[in-house]
Amino acid sequence: MSSASPTSDARAPAIVILADDLSGAADCGVACTELGLQTVVALRSGHATSDAEALAIDANTRAMTATKAAEVTEHLALSYRDHCLVFKKLDSTLRGHLGPELGAMLRARRTVQREAVIIVAPAFPALGRTTVNGHQHLHGVPLERTEIWRREQSGETASIPAMLEVRGLRTSLLPLHQVRADIETLSARLDKLSDACDVIVCDAETDLDLAAIAASSLRLGSRALCAGSAGLARQLVEAARLSRPRASPATPAIDGSMLFVIGSRSSVSRRQAAALAACEAVANVASDPTATREELLGSGAATRLGAALAARQDAIIWQPETCGMDDAETRGCGGVAALLAAERDRIGALIATGGETARCLLEALDVEALDLVGEIEPGVPMGIARGKRRFPVITKAGAFGTDSTLVKCWSYLRGDISPQGEPPPGSGRINM
Numbered sequence: 142m143s144s145a146s147p148t149s150d151a152r153a154p155a156i157v158i159l160a161d162d163l164s165g166a167a168d169c170g171v172a173c174t175e176l177g178l179q180t181v182v183a184l185r186s187g188h189a190t191s192d193a194e195a196l197a198i199d200a201n202t203r204a205m206t207a208t209k210a211a212e213v214t215e216h217l218a219l220s221y222r223d224h225c226l227v228f229k230k231l232d233s234t235l236r237g238h239l240g241p242e243l244g245a246m247l248r249a250r251r252t253v254q255r256e257a258v259i260i261v262a263p264a265f266p267a268l269g270r271t272t273v274n275g276h277q278h279l280h281g282v283p284l285e286r287t288e289i290w291r292r293e294q295s296g297e298t299a300s301i302p303a304m305l306e307v308r309g310l311r312t313s314l315l316p317l318h319q320v321r322a323d324i325e326t327l328s329a330r331l332d333k334l335s336d337a338c339d340v341i342v343c344d345a346e347t348d349l350d351l352a353a354i355a356a357s358s359l360r361l362g363s364r365a366l367c368a369g370s371a372g373l374a375r376q377l378v379e380a381a382r383l384s385r386p387r388a389s390p391a392t393p394a395i396d397g398s399m400l401f402v403i404g405s406r407s408s409v410s411r412r413q414a415a416a417l418a419a420c421e422a423v424a425n426v427a428s429d430p431t432a433t434r435e436e437l438l439g440s441g442a443a444t445r446l447g448a449a450l451a452a453r454q455d456a457i458i459w460q461p462e463t464c465g466m467d468d469a470e471t472r473g474c475g476g477v478a479a480l481l482a483a484e485r486d487r488i489g490a491l492i493a494t495g496g497e498t499a500r501c502l503l504e505a506l507d508v509e510a511l512d513l514v515g516e517i518e519p520g521v522p523m524g525i526a527r528g529k530r531r532f533p534v535i536t537k538a539g540a541f542g543t544d545s546t547l548v549k550c551w552s553y554l555r556g557d558i559s560p561q562g563e564p565p566p567g568s569g570r571i572n573m
Contacts, residue, residue, distance in 0.1 A: 152192075154193045154195055154196040155194050155195060156173060156194075156196070156226045156377075156378060156381075156383065157195075157224050157227045157228070158173075158196065158197040158227075158229075158230050158374065159217050159221075159227065159228070159246075160198065160199055161199075161201070161203045161214075161230070161242065162201065162202075162203040162232075162237070162497065162500070163199045163201070163496040163499045163500040163503070164496035164537060164538045165538070166182045166198065166496075167499075167513065167522040167524060167536045168371050168516075168522050168536070169228070169230045169374045170182050170522070171371070171513045171515065171516045171522035171524075172374045173194070173378055173383075174387075174513040174514065174522070175375070175516065176379065176384035176385070176387070177387035178194040178195040178378070179192060179193060179195070180193065180195040180197065180513040181193035181195070181196055181197070181510050181511065181512055181513070182198075182199060182511040182513060183196060183198045183510050184500065184504070184508065184510055184511075185510070194383075197230075197513075198217060199500065200214060200217055201213075201500060202214060202238065203236065203497065205238075207241040210237075210241055210242055211241040211244065214241075215245035215246075215248055218245060218246045218250065219252065222250060222253050223253060225363075226377070228367055228369075228373075228377060229242070229369075230374070231263045231369055232538075233263050233265040233372075234277065234279065234290070234293075234540070235263065235277055236293055239301075239308075240307065243259055243261070243305065243308075243340060243368060244309070244310055244339075246259060247310075247339055247340075250366050257363075257364055257366060258335040258340065258364060259365075259366045259367075259368050260331065260340075260343060260358045260361075260365050260368070261305075261340055261341065261342045261368045261369060262342075262345050262350075262367070262369040262372075263277060263368075263369045264345035264346065264350070264351060265371060265372040265520075266345070266346060266350075266351070267519040268519055268520050268541060269281075270370065270372075271345065271346045272301070272343070272344045272345050272346075273317065273344055274314070274316065274344065275300050275301050275342050275344065276299055276300050277299045277301065285297070288408060288540075289407070289540055292407075302314055302342050305340050310339045311337070312338055312339065312341075313334040313337070313338040313341050314342050314344070315330065315331070315341055315342065315344065317345070317350070320344055320350050320353055321350065327353055327354075328357040328361075331358065331360075331365075332360075332361060335361065335364060335365070345372075345373075348375075351369075351372050351376040352380065354367075354373065354376070355367065355373060355377040355380040356380040358377070359381060390515040390523075393490075393525065393554070395532075395554055395555075396532070397450070397488050397489030397490075397532070398449060398450050398455050398456060398487060398490075399456075399491075400457075400458070400481070401423075401455075401456070401458070401459070401550075401551075402457075402459075402493045402498055402502060403457065403458065403459035403460070403493075404430050404431070404494060404495035404499075405495035405498070406495075406539065407539030409539060410494045410495075410539045410540070412544045413494075413542060413545070413547040414457060414459040414461075414494075414547060415461065416544055416547065417547040417548050418461075420551070422455065423455050423456065423457055423551070424445065424446075424449035424455065427459065427460070428442035428458060428459075430458050430477050431476075433475065434476040434479045435476075436476060437476045437480065442458070443480055446458065446480060447480075450484050450487040451487070453487070453489075457547075458477060474497075474501045474502060475501065477502065478501050478504070478505035479505065481502055481506060482505045482506065485507075485529075485530065486530070488506070489533075490532055490533040490534070490535070490554050491532065491534050491535070492534075492536075492550050492551075492554075493534075493535075493536055494536075494537045494538070494539050494547075496536070496538065499536045503526065506526070506528065507528045508534070509527050509528050510526075510527040511524030511525065511526060512524055512525045517535065517546075517549060518546065520537065520538065520541035521536075521542055521546060522535070523535045524536075533554060535550050
């Protein structure tokens with residue numbers, strides 16, 4: 142069971158984030174980093190995180206069955222049921238076991254607060270994810286009409302209340318005009334709705350909407366458990382007055398090759414990979430990242446990768462063609478992971494798209510956790526690996542970012558630009 146439990150002598154973090162995959166834990170956790178909190182993403186059960194002010198736990202439930210995902214989630218939620226601020230990370234395109242995991246969170250919270258209610262707001266306006274009339278939208282397009290929904294073979298509707306009610310959760314909707322009422326009216330509305338339901342689904346189109354939801358939720362005290370994307374997490378930290386000023390991170394030192402592994406099936410990720418592969422300084426290992434070690438050896442991909450790493454050249458492993466990619470990330474990346482384990486000392490930085498891909502590779506490299514240091518752009522966090530070696534790690538959900546996102550990550554780690562895309566102000570390096 143993937144979990145991390147607080148210890149009796151550990152300093153309690155100010156906020157605990159429970160996520161269903163690694164990229165989600167990192168992009169949600171980095172919202173805390175940006176607000177000045179020392180943030181750790183935990184990958185393994187029992188890893189010491191007593192120095193974390195914000196703790197994001199990858200429960201790794203995305204690929205589990207609904208029943209197993211609920212079991213793991215409830216176990217984790219029970220571990221932190223007495224914690225003052227717990228946040229359930231939801232995918233902003235509703236992937237994963239939405240109903241079962243929220244039900245598990247509620248059961249755990251009601252062991253200490255019988256009147257507990259979950260306030261759900263999965264909008265992430267910075268990346269075009271909004272909620273209107275309880276339906277999720279992507280850049281203004283109903284989620285049901287998008288590639289993500291079709292690729293994930295989701296249900297017929299992206300109506301959040303409908304998705305939860307079919308799982309037996311009593312649900313109420315807080316429409317946009319009520320979210321935008323004054324804080325006293327909004328708080329009173331949430332309080333009234335909480336008396337008759339399990340989950341309150343909130344519409345949101347802007348960060349101001351999320352800020353109002355966060356502030357009103359806190360007024361319910363321990364009765365309210367918030368669930369959403371990184372957009373709501375950031376507003377919750379600010380509303381709870383946990384934020385503080387922070388210095389801009391320096392560019393991390395790189396000792397070895399930068400390796401990009403594109404495990405996501407998203408067309409967005411493939412366009413990003415194509416842009417990076419076109420850079421002459423990057424070795425283009427065009428091979429299926431989900432291939433077995435034997436397949437990689439037989440195709441020559443392993444030889445090309447080994448040569449690049451030996452020459453300290455940066456490299457990208459990706460599959461340019463869409464054919465055969467329908468189940469790519471669910472097949473795992475054991476072959477690439479085995480190759481990386483053998484070449485670990487030559488890897489200076491790892492950049493991975495897709496939460497399962499990132500976790501598989503980091504486990505192969507004996508990484509126990511990530512110390513988050515900032516984000517390259519919204520939804521693209523960077524951390525420093527904790528384990529036998531410390532090196533920069535950038536994770537990204539498949540559909541996040543623009544066509545130039547991976548090129549921007551590469552340029553940033555080379556020291557050519559700052560996270561905002563400008564020349565860096567100095568030559569500072571993060572001491573790893």
